[in-house]
Amino acid sequence: xxTTQDPWETLQATALLGTDRRPLPAAAxxxxxxxxxxxxxxxxxxxxxLATVRRRAGALPVTAAEPPGPPAPEDARPELPATAARRLxxxxxxxxxxxxxxxxxxxxxxxxxxxxxxxxxxxxxxxVPALLDAARARSELRPxxxxxxxxxxxxxxxxxPDWRYVLRTSAPGAPEQPTDDHLWHEGxxxxxxxxxxxxxxxxxxxxxxxxRSTWPTERAEDRLLFLDALQDGLSPAxxxxxxxxxxxxxxxxxxxxxxxLSTLPGSALARRMAARATAAVRLxxxxxxxxxxxxxxxxxxxxxxxxxxKSPTGRGERAWWFGEVIAAAPLxxxxxxxxxxxxxxLALRVGDSIDETSSSWADDLREAWARAAVRQQxxxxxxxxxxxxxxxxxxxxxxxxxPRVTGAPAKLxxxxxxxxxxAWTAAFIEVHGLGEAxxxxxxxxxxxxPPLSTAVVAALARAAxxxxxxxxxxxxxxxxxxxxxxxxxGAVEALAAEAAPDSAWSETFARxxxxxxxxxxxxxxxxx
Amino acid sequence: xxxxxxxxxxxxxxxxxxxxxxxxTFSTPAPWSAAGTDGVAVWGECRGSGSTPYRTVVELAxxxxxxxxxxxxxxxxxxxxxxxxxxxxxxxxxxAEPADWAxxxxxxxxxxxxxAAAESPVQADPAAARRRAEQRGARVAAGAAELRxxxxxxxxxxxxxxxxxxxxxxVAARMVDAQAPGLAARVRELDGLPxxxxxxxxxxxxxxxxxxxxIDELPAALAATVRTRVGYTTDAAExxxxxxxxxxxxxxxxxxxxxxxxTTRRVWLRGAKTGRPALLLAFGRPGRAPDLAVPxxxxxxxxxxxxxxxxxxRAALGTRYGAPEPGPAAAPEGLxxxxxAAGYGTAVADDxxxxxxxxxxxxxxxxxxxxxxxxxxxxxxxxxxxxxxxxAALWRxxxxxxxxxxTVFGEYGHQGFAPVTAWAGDHRxxxxxxx
Numbered sequence: 031x032x033t034t035q036d037p038w039e040t041l042q043a044t045a046l047l048g049t050d051r052r053p054l055p056a057a058a059x060x061x062x063x064x065x066x067x068x069x070x071x072x073x074x075x076x077x078x079x080l081a082t083v084r085r086r087a088g089a090l091p092v093t094a095a096e097p098p099g100p101p102a103p104e105d106a107r108p109e110l111p112a113t114a115a116r117r118l119x120x121x122x123x124x125x126x127x128x129x130x131x132x133x134x135x136x137x138x139x140x141x142x143x144x145x146x147x148x149x150x151x152x153x154x155x156x157x158v159p160a161l162l163d164a165a166r167a168r169s170e171l172r173p174x175x176x177x178x179x180x181x182x183x184x185x186x187x188x189x190x191p192d193w194r195y196v197l198r199t200s201a202p203g204a205p206e207q208p209t210d211d212h213l214w215h216e217g218x219x220x221x222x223x224x225x226x227x228x229x230x231x232x233x234x235x236x237x238x239x240x241x242r243s244t245w246p247t248e249r250a251e252d253r254l255l256f257l258d259a260l261q262d263g264l265s266p267a268x269x270x271x272x273x274x275x276x277x278x279x280x281x282x283x284x285x286x287x288x289x290x291l292s293t294l295p296g297s298a299l300a301r302r303m304a305a306r307a308t309a310a311v312r313l314x315x316x317x318x319x320x321x322x323x324x325x326x327x328x329x330x331x332x333x334x335x336x337x338x339x340k341s342p343t344g345r346g347e348r349a350w351w352f353g354e355v356i357a358a359a360p361l362x363x364x365x366x367x368x369x370x371x372x373x374x375x376l377a378l379r380v381g382d383s384i385d386e387t388s389s390s391w392a393d394d395l396r397e398a399w400a401r402a403a404v405r406q407q408x409x410x411x412x413x414x415x416x417x418x419x420x421x422x423x424x425x426x427x428x429x430x431x432x433p434r435v436t437g438a439p440a441k442l443x444x445x446x447x448x449x450x451x452x453a454w455t456a457a458f459i460e461v462h463g464l465g466e467a468x469x470x471x472x473x474x475x476x477x478x479x480p481p482l483s484t485a486v487v488a489a490l491a492r493a494a495x496x497x498x499x500x501x502x503x504x505x506x507x508x509x510x511x512x513x514x515x516x517x518x519x520g521a522v523e524a525l526a527a528e529a530a531p532d533s534a535w536s537e538t539f540a541r542x543x544x545x546x547x548x549x550x551x552x553x554x555x556x557x558x
Numbered sequence: 559x560x561x562x563x564x565x566x567x568x569x570x571x572x573x574x575x576x577x578x579x580x581x582x583t584f585s586t587p588a589p590w591s592a593a594g595t596d597g598v599a600v601w602g603e604c605r606g607s608g609s610t611p612y613r614t615v616v617e618l619a620x621x622x623x624x625x626x627x628x629x630x631x632x633x634x635x636x637x638x639x640x641x642x643x644x645x646x647x648x649x650x651x652x653x654a655e656p657a658d659w660a661x662x663x664x665x666x667x668x669x670x671x672x673x674a675a676a677e678s679p680v681q682a683d684p685a686a687a688r689r690r691a692e693q694r695g696a697r698v699a700a701g702a703a704e705l706r707x708x709x710x711x712x713x714x715x716x717x718x719x720x721x722x723x724x725x726x727x728x729v730a731a732r733m734v735d736a737q738a739p740g741l742a743a744r745v746r747e748l749d750g751l752p753x754x755x756x757x758x759x760x761x762x763x764x765x766x767x768x769x770x771x772x773i774d775e776l777p778a779a780l781a782a783t784v785r786t787r788v789g790y791t792t793d794a795a796e797x798x799x800x801x802x803x804x805x806x807x808x809x810x811x812x813x814x815x816x817x818x819x820x821t822t823r824r825v826w827l828r829g830a831k832t833g834r835p836a837l838l839l840a841f842g843r844p845g846r847a848p849d850l851a852v853p854x855x856x857x858x859x860x861x862x863x864x865x866x867x868x869x870x871x872r873a874a875l876g877t878r879y880g881a882p883e884p885g886p887a888a889a890p891e892g893l894x895x896x897x898x899a900a901g902y903g904t905a906v907a908d909d910x911x912x913x914x915x916x917x918x919x920x921x922x923x924x925x926x927x928x929x930x931x932x933x934x935x936x937x938x939x940x941x942x943x944x945x946x947x948x949x950a951a952l953w954r955x956x957x958x959x960x961x962x963x964x965t966v967f968g969e970y971g972h973q974g975f976a977p978v979t980a981w982a983g984d985h986r987x988x989x990x991x992x993x
Contacts, residue, residue, distance in 0.1 A: 041757065042754075042757050045713055045716070045717050045756075045757045045760075046716055046717050046718040046753075047716045047718060048713065048714055048715045048716025048717075048718075048719075049713055049714050050714045050715065050716070051716065069710065070714075071710035071711070071713040071714040072706070072710050072764075074713055075709060075710065075713060075760060075761050075764040075765075076761075076764070076765075076768075078757050078758070078760070078761035078764075079761040079762060079764060079765040079910075081761075082758050082761050082762060083762075083765075083906060083907075083910040085972075086902075086903070086906045086910075086972045087903040087904075087906040087907045087910075088903060089899055089902075089903060089972065090896075090899065091895045091896045091898075091899040091938035091939070091940060092938060092939050092940070092941075093937070093938060093939075094934045094935070094936060094937055094938055094939045095939070097934075097936070098923045098925040098934060098961060099925075099961065100961065101959075101960055101961030101962045102960040102961050113646050113647065116564070116565040116642075116645065116646040117646065119565040119566065119569075120565060120582040120585060120642065120646075121582075123569065123578055123579065123582065155957045155958045155960060155982065156954055156957060156958050156988045158957045159950060159953040159954050159956075159957050160950075163950075182957060182960055185960070185961065186953065186956065186957055189926055189956070190953065531609075543588070544583075544586070544588050544589065547586055547587065547588035548583075548586045548588065551586050551587065551647060
């Protein structure tokens with residue numbers, strides 16, 4: 031057995047085994063000779079106390095090994111006004127539950143973040159970790175949270191695995207831009223996606239070239255996400271590459287390539303789809319109805335263009351192929367070949383070769399056009415498909431309306447300019463009330479325009495007067511807290527005053543008014 | 559005119575997290591009417607669900623709260639909300655003369671205060687008191703002697719064999735019976751220690767128990783230290799009856815720790831004139847915030863009376879001269895890591911049981927390493943005592959530093975440095991453990 035020089039280690043070794051088994055070591059300590067050694071255990075404790083105090087009192091600081099890494103890049107944006115910074119602290123602290131006479135504060139955080147980001151402020155550094163935590167927990171906060179956290183947020187995320195998502199969230203206009211491609215060749219997957227996305231935004235051709243350079247060696251699931259990155263700055267220049275990707279080994283890669291190509295109106299895929307579509311739908315003479323001839327098979331060429339053989343929801347094969355073809359064909363095709371406007375086309379009866387007046391294909395055609403309008407962001411078609419509010423969104427569809435069709439109006443609405451969306455929805459609510467307006471309201475930009483806000487408040491007032499319970503509108507009410515124009519606060523306060531005291535509606539309206547005032551104050555703080 | 563408090567400071571007054579959240583909902587002008595402040599107090603009427611509004615007053619210097627709401631929490635969400643409103647939306651709480659109801663409460667409070675101060679501890683029969691003190695001294699000495707035997711037994715047997723002896727809990731109970739709660743607390747911690755720290759803690763406990771058996775032979779200051787560590791308490795009034803130090807005390811930081819029964823708030827001060835460090839302790843039952851609140855960075859002109867000891871630090875707050883004022887817009891002067899190590903070493907030489915000493919480090923950068931967080935000033939590093947600081951606080955520190963040197967106040971000790979407050983480029987104090 032070796033005896034070490036360090037007196038502490040000899041004491042420790044003896045203490046572990048016990049003084050019954052090992053003799054008391056001759057500890058080389060100053061003052062050690064003054065310890066009474068008549069009882070070895072007591073003596074050991076006293077020597078250890080001597081050594082401990084000596085060590086603590088005489089401890090020398092550790093020499094710095096290596097310099098810390100580079101600091102966070104400077105953030106040139108002005109810091110938030112003090113009152114707004116305090117509001118942010120309150121909003122972040124009130125994460126899980128509001129209760130009482132105000133909306134859940136978590137509902138207001140997204141709006142606060144978006145506004146602060148738009149105003150170009152930077153948050154106080156001390157709040158950045160809480161901001162990153164909040165955006166980690168709620169992915170809908172990420173774009174604004176990450177942009178607001180700025181270079182400090184990225185610097186922190188580089189050190190904390192919990193905030194790794196920040197590096198994957200691209201922030202448009204962020205000062206840091208990819209400068210060289212070593213990240214592409216050496217980075218982690220998330221870093222590579224970010225790098226490609228940033229490069230693509232700045233220089234789409236360079237992004238494509240970079241992706242081409244390594245494409246054959248990428249794994250299928252990676253190829254899928256890299257392909258997604260091409261959405262930014264998509265142009266005819268990308269077409270040859272995407273055409274080639276239609277022959278990819280990965281099924282999802284092929285589908286994504288087809289989806290991207292179908293949004294390029296002049297692409298060869300669009301032309302092929304147009305040919306298929308024209309074969310499937312023709313204008314019957316003398317121009318009173320449309321005749322549908324669905325594809326009889328899904329040949330190899332159609333499959334290569336992204337049309338799956340089977341419907342994932344088990345629809346009939348021919349109806350499924352038909353819908354896929356129409357949804358992927360350029361909408362400009364129809365006015366060009368028929369000389370009719372979208373409104374005219376939608377007004378036509380739809381039949382097939384067996385029964386020219388049967389409307390069995392009308393739903394399929396309309397639904398496919400609606401998908402095309404959303405995919406191609408075609409406002410004219412979306413407007414025509416929606417029809418003038420408050421007319422029921424699907425005309426001539428008979429009494430049975432498939433659920434997938436009723437989901438479409440909100441999507442079609444999102445293609446329209448914000449003011450038109452709001453006006454349409456306001457008109458809809460005036461006729462139909464709030465019962466079916468949830469998704470439509472969700473498609474409207476926040477905060478709602480004053481006319482839309484007024485329509486919602488009026489509908490709530492009618493609901494209250496009709497004896498309905500507020501909780502039957504809880505979905506819309508929750509949205510209202512976030513989205514109602516603050517200018518409506520007065521009207522809501524008036525409703526609160528009119529409602530029966532201590533009733534559910536008076537509480538609901540009082541809470542709503544309180545929230546509007548809070549948002550008013552919150553947004554005013556970000557004005558300076 | 560008093561500077562308005564920060565959100566962090568207001569929220570630090572909240573008795574619990576739920577109150578913090580509820581307070582946020584009262585922090586807008588909407589529910590308030592007739593709100594005002596005269597620099598001494600803030601008041602306002604808050605509309606609730608009932609027909610009459612609640613009346614809320616906060617006297618800022620103490621601070622003290624009054625609200626007509628039925629809440630059992632203290633301060634209630636209305637008082638906290640009012641403070642948030644006052645701090646965040648000044649125009650909603652304009653300067654004014656106190657409303658009648660607020661003025662009534664404030665003047666009633668002012669009249670009560672001197673009476674409370676004038677109350678002197680009841681003079682007990684001195685002979686009986688001496689007899690009780692002798693009895694306790696004998697019990698403590700007997701308990702300490704027993705503890706010495708137990709510790710030595712374990713050393714004889716060997717620390718490696720932890721199963722051989724029963725848990726220390728039973729010995730801790732004996733120490734409580736011996737009226738030595740300080741020894742009991744230290745004994746209780748032994749069961750949870752890793753093996754490589756056992757001998758150190760046994761040795762320091764042995765040293766304390768040995769000192770406790772012969773308190774009368776020790777120098778007065780060291781005897782006072784031993785008494786405190788064994789668990790004798792000193793009444794604040796008794797301390798205040800002795801000498802006091804008047805200074806403008808700068809608040810360097812504060813930290814709350816809570817268990818089931820009690821919230822303990824530590825507030826560290828440094829005398830602007832004397833440079834002396836001081837520690838104030840305040841306690842709160844669950845649902846009540848500790849009654850002491852002075853914002854970090856502020857200066858409080860007051861008399862402090864230090865508890866006796868070989869290394870005096872804990873103090874009782876005596877007469878105050880005015881409300882806390884905003885302190886200098888600069889970081890306090892600080893030490894290098896090497897100077898801080900030397901400072902702690904000197905303190906340990908006075909009080910061997912001292913785990914840490916309040917210290918301001920200047921020009922340090924927080925760094926996260928595979929071995930944990932460190933603070934480095936370029937020449938030396940000190941590990942962060944992460945067990946004493948929540949991880950979130952360390953990320954906050956890193957964020958505030960942005961990777962650049964800053965000034966940090968905290969406790970420097972043999973287990974590392976526990977940061978409490980940071981001052982970055984803009985020289986505003988940032989509490990690391992609040993919010």
